[in-house]
Amino acid sequence: MAPPPLARVELDYSGGERLTMNMGPQHPSAHGVFRAILTLEGETVVGVDAVIGYLHRCHEKLAETLTYAQYPSIASKTDYVAAMTSEFAYVLAAEEIGKIEVPRRAQYLRVLTAELQRVASHLLWLGTWCMDMGGALGGGATIFLYCIRERELILDLFESLVGARLLYGFYQVGGVRYDIPSGWADSCRTTIDLIDQRIGEYEGLLEQNPFFLARAQGVGVISRALAEDVGIAGPLLRGSGVNFDLRRAAAYSSYQDFQFTVPTEIAGDCFARYRVRMAEFRESIRIVRQVLDGLPEGPISSRPGLKSVAQIRIPKGEAYARVEGPRGEVGCYLIADGSAKPYRMKWRGASFSNLAVLPHIIPGHKVADVVAIMGSVDPVFGEVDR
Amino acid sequence: MPAWIIPVIAPFIVLNVVVGLVTYVTLLERKFAARMQSRIGPYRVGPHGLLQPIADALKLMMKEDVVPTAADRGVFNLAPIVFLIPCMLIFATIPFAPGLGVADLNIGILFFMAVSSMEIVGLFMAGWGSNNKYALLSAMRAVNQIIAYDLPFIFSALVPVMLAGSLKMSDIAAAQSGLWFVFYPVIGQLAFIAFVISTLAAENRVPFDILEAESELVAGFRVEYSGMKFALIQLGEYAHVIGTSFLGALLFLGAWSGPGPEWMGPIWFLLKAMLLFLLVTWVRWSFVRIRVDQILALSWKLLLPSTLALLVATAIVVVWRYGGGA
Numbered sequence: 001m002a003p004p005p006l007a008r009v010e011l012d013y014s015g016g017e018r019l020t021m022n023m024g025p026q027h028p029s030a031h032g033v034f035r036a037i038l039t040l041e042g043e044t045v046v047g048v049d050a051v052i053g054y055l056h057r058c059h060e061k062l063a064e065t066l067t068y069a070q071y072p073s074i075a076s077k078t079d080y081v082a083a084m085t086s087e088f089a090y091v092l093a094a095e096e097i098g099k100i101e102v103p104r105r106a107q108y109l110r111v112l113t114a115e116l117q118r119v120a121s122h123l124l125w126l127g128t129w130c131m132d133m134g135g136a137l138g139g140g141a142t143i144f145l146y147c148i149r150e151r152e153l154i155l156d157l158f159e160s161l162v163g164a165r166l167l168y169g170f171y172q173v174g175g176v177r178y179d180i181p182s183g184w185a186d187s188c189r190t191t192i193d194l195i196d197q198r199i200g201e202y203e204g205l206l207e208q209n210p211f212f213l214a215r216a217q218g219v220g221v222i223s224r225a226l227a228e229d230v231g232i233a234g235p236l237l238r239g240s241g242v243n244f245d246l247r248r249a250a251a252y253s254s255y256q257d258f259q260f261t262v263p264t265e266i267a268g269d270c271f272a273r274y275r276v277r278m279a280e281f282r283e284s285i286r287i288v289r290q291v292l293d294g295l296p297e298g299p300i301s302s303r304p305g306l307k308s309v310a311q312i313r314i315p316k317g318e319a320y321a322r323v324e325g326p327r328g329e330v331g332c333y334l335i336a337d338g339s340a341k342p343y344r345m346k347w348r349g350a351s352f353s354n355l356a357v358l359p360h361i362i363p364g365h366k367v368a369d370v371v372a373i374m375g376s377v378d379p380v381f382g383e384v385d386r
Numbered sequence: 387m388p389a390w391i392i393p394v395i396a397p398f399i400v401l402n403v404v405v406g407l408v409t410y411v412t413l414l415e416r417k418f419a420a421r422m423q424s425r426i427g428p429y430r431v432g433p434h435g436l437l438q439p440i441a442d443a444l445k446l447m448m449k450e451d452v453v454p455t456a457a458d459r460g461v462f463n464l465a466p467i468v469f470l471i472p473c474m475l476i477f478a479t480i481p482f483a484p485g486l487g488v489a490d491l492n493i494g495i496l497f498f499m500a501v502s503s504m505e506i507v508g509l510f511m512a513g514w515g516s517n518n519k520y521a522l523l524s525a526m527r528a529v530n531q532i533i534a535y536d537l538p539f540i541f542s543a544l545v546p547v548m549l550a551g552s553l554k555m556s557d558i559a560a561a562q563s564g565l566w567f568v569f570y571p572v573i574g575q576l577a578f579i580a581f582v583i584s585t586l587a588a589e590n591r592v593p594f595d596i597l598e599a600e601s602e603l604v605a606g607f608r609v610e611y612s613g614m615k616f617a618l619i620q621l622g623e624y625a626h627v628i629g630t631s632f633l634g635a636l637l638f639l640g641a642w643s644g645p646g647p648e649w650m651g652p653i654w655f656l657l658k659a660m661l662l663f664l665l666v667t668w669v670r671w672s673f674v675r676i677r678v679d680q681i682l683a684l685s686w687k688l689l690l691p692s693t694l695a696l697l698v699a700t701a702i703v704v705v706w707r708y709g710g711g712a
Contacts (some may be wrong), residue, residue: 021519043678134674142671145423211676367523368677 018046023370025054031128031374032381036358038370045370048362050355055385063345068094068312071345073169075332078347079383080167082121084113085325086347086383087171089332092252092321094173097336098314105298106175107254112291113161113170114253114323115284116154116188119195121326122277122284123151126202129274129375133215143202150198153191160184173312175301185292192285199281206274216271220361220373223268232354234328235280236377239273241266246324258290270376280326310340327351327378349383396488397478404477408624409439411663418664419671449613454517457610461515466611466618469508472501473622476629481556483642483651494555495547498633499540502588505626506532509607512619516610524606527678532588534685539584541693545577545700546637559641566640573700578638580693582665585630587681589623591670631662 019040025033033054039047059078063071075090076083088110095102102110127147134141155165162168162178170177206212222232227240237244245262247255263279265272303312314336322331331348354377362370413428413435420427428435453462479494481487491497506529513525547553549570550561567574585591608619635641635658642651676684 019519130674142419142423145425149424205672209673212674214676214680215674366677366679 017041025051031379032384034374034379034381034384036370038367040367043366045365045367046363048359048370050358052352052355052381052384055381057386059347059386060345063342065341067309067340068173068314068342069306069309069340071342072171072173073167076167076169077382078349078386079325079327079330079351079380081124081380082117082326083167084117084170085323085330086332087168088114088253088323089321089325089330089347090334090345091171091173092323093319093332093334094312094314094336094342096319096321097317097334098173100174101302102175102253103299103302104254104296106300106302108291108295109176109180109300110171110253111255111258112288112295113158113176115287115291116157116192118284118326119192119281119288120151120154122281123147123154123195125277125326125375125378127151129372129378130206132371132375133212143205146198146202150195153194157184157188157191160187172301172303172306173314174303175299177301179300185295188288189292192288196282196285199278203278213271215368215372216274216376217267217269219270219365219369220376221268222357222361224266226357226360227268230357230360232328232357234325234350234354235273235276236328236354236357238262238264239276240268246322246329250322252321252323257294258287260287270372273376313338313340314342322348325350327380327383328354330383347383347386349386351377351379351381351383352386355379355384393488400477400488401474404474404625404628405621408621408628409443411624411628411660412442412620413439414660414663415667418667422668422671443617446617447614449616451613451615452610454610457517458515461511462610463515463615465508465511465515466615466622467508468511469505470618470622470625472504472508473625473629475501476626477632479555480629480632480636481559481641482655484556484560486652487556490554490556493553495543495553495558498555498629499536499543502626502629503532503536505622508622512611513607516607518610521607521609528607530678531681531685534682535584535587535689538580538685538689538693539588541690541697542577542580542584543633543637544697545573548697548700548704549573551704555636559636559643562640563643566638566643568638573696573703574638576696577693577700578634580689580696581634581638582662583689584693585627585634586666586669587685589627589630589666591627591666627666628659628663631659631666634662635659 021038021040022035023038024035035051035054037049037051038045039049057077059074062074066074072087072090075086078086094100124147127144130143130147131141134143158168159165161180161184162170222236222240224241227237227242233244241264243262243264246252247260248262260283263276263283265275306312314334316336316338318333318335320331320333322329324330328350329348330350333344333346333348334342335344337343358373358377362373365373416438417427417435428438431438431441453459476498478488479491479497481490509528509532510525513521513528516522546558546567549567550558552558552561568578569575608616611619632655635655639658639662641658642655644650644654646654
């Protein structure tokens with residue numbers, strides 16, 4: 001099928017004039033490489049045609065050629081903003097098939113890094129969303145720089161833990177690879193206290209600003225029925241009133257040991273999703289504090305001392321493991337065949353499923369709202385295209 | 387000296403000073419914005435980045451001039467000039483000290499308003515001549531927005547005119563020798579606020595910069611311009627911002643009045659204009675932008691009726707206080 005022509009003005013019989021405009025894949029606010037073919041009537045969008053695949057890197061085929069010890073470092077490249085999430089899903093799937101025990105300390109460390117990653121990912125979301133709405137040379141850039149400054153603090157923590165800032169190889173089948181160094185717990189506490197305070201400042205800066213409220217309230221409303229129907233997850237779902245969080249509904253890796261609430265809003269607009277993520281900041285910080293307070297002693301892996309890449313073999317079986325990532329449900333379906341490499345691996349990308357909601361909610365809005373809605377959906381195209 | 391020398395040299399000097407001021411004001415904005423974002427801004431080029439504007443100007447002069455194949459060449463090439471000329475012309479009427487101005491017209495304010503509204507022509511020419519959908523979209527938004535905000539701009543600027551009783555700029559400045567108009571009870575403050583909001587919109591500054599919305603339209607009407615033409619457009623934009631800052635300082639902040647000897651007058655004027663400019667910059671780097679329909683709604687539904695009401699209130703106050711004479 002030939003791709004639609006890029007500059008085409010159709011004249012409608014009713015006298016209206018429709019303009020087909022291309023947004024992306026190279027675009028300052030496409031959040032990655034994303035092409036949206038918008039059909040406009042004046043300033044209003046009447047149709048959205050999403051084209052993805054610009055970042056396809058054959059992860060699923062790659063997983064068949066890499067062993068269970070090698071792939072977790074590569075898994076982080078799917079959702080590169082929240083790298084810990086994808087690794088988590090993969091190792092959980094492998095452990096489920098192989099019935100491999102994970103020591104409690106490792107489970108707690110996994111929760112710790114997953115929640116810190118959630119905070120870092122939401123900081124990036126807030127910064128880029130405000131930048132999309134405010135301009136790279138405007139008020140949005142100010143909030144972007146503040147959020148990146150805070151995110152750097154978390155990345156520094158990860159660097160002293162794992163050695164890498166963005167793409168880690170922290171998770172391993174059977175546990176985690178590194179233990180927290182001495183002094184790390186204290187610097188972690190100081191960092192999250194600082195971030196907790198700064199989040200309060202950003203909330204004040206944004207929510208008392210009528211311009212921000214005008215851009216975010218009432219825009220991109222996902223009704224509850226649509227949310228449940230179309231298969232979205234994460235803050236998009238919780239912003240529309242559905243109280244579903246995998247950390248509660250299907251608790252994994254000792255999440256049941258921690259006290260936290262699942263923030264839900266009912267309005268379903270961009271502002272509701274914003275409020276959900278801001279509340280999730282606070283909940284994640286709460287979980288991190290509980291983990292640090294109650295971290296048990298013990299080994300960090302039930303399969304320590306990896307000497308060769310083919311050392312971990314998973315017997316025949318299949319499993320689907322899912323984690324609650326910052327963007328929704330990240331799932332990994334693994335078919336193991338007894339060797340050191342999986343027979344088949346399939347990712348459920350949270351952003352891929354979340355993008356399905358765009359053709360339902362964008363028509364009817366103005367061009368400027370498209371950016372606001374894209375930002376509040378918060379896609380990461382590594383996850384979409386894999 | 388022949389009589390025609392002064393009217394030729396004075397504008398030449400003023401234009402050069404304005405161009406120099408505009409280039410250094412870009413540095414001021416960058417440093418100010420950087421400090422707001424907890425970074426330093428230009429630092430390496432020259433001591434503390436002082437040679438950065440020179441480097442930028444040289445770079446723009448050396449860039450290749452690209453004209454899109456399908457662009458309307460005449461319109462495309464002429465647009466930056468048509469945009470720049472009104473932005474420079476507004477400086478003709480501003481007196482920098484009593485008697486020190488290029489053309490202190492009797493209808494100074496009227497000339498300023500009329501000429502500054504003409505840059506919209508150049509803007510639309512740029513958007514149209516680029517043969518680019520994004521540019522056209524942004525140019526159309528610009529026409530909408532500037533027309534919507536010119537009226538509140540004029541009305542809020544008319545408040546000091548009515549209080550001073552004259553359209554001549556030096557008369558307005560002289561009338562503030564007792565009390566600056568911004569301190570005039572209620573009316574002065576409201577007019578000042580309306581003036582600042584309208585200039586933000588008329589100059590396409592955030593939060594009203596939907597025109598160039600970098601994250602949507604990628605530089606809007608100037609997306610196809612490069613090199614010297616882009617420099618001219620930038621020059622025009624910043625000159626307009628500075629021009630309205632000077633106007634605001636003259637209308638509301640007392641122009642050249644300030645403590646110290648007579649010759650300090652222009653320096654105070656400059657400081658006050660820079661204060662207004664920094665206010666505009668501060669707003670730019672703090673707020674997100676609002677959508678074009680929200681911008682227009684703000685103007686037609688809120689700002690225009692309120693400035694109109696303010697104008698009527700000023701008229702009542704003037705008649706009541708000065709007995710209908712002045």
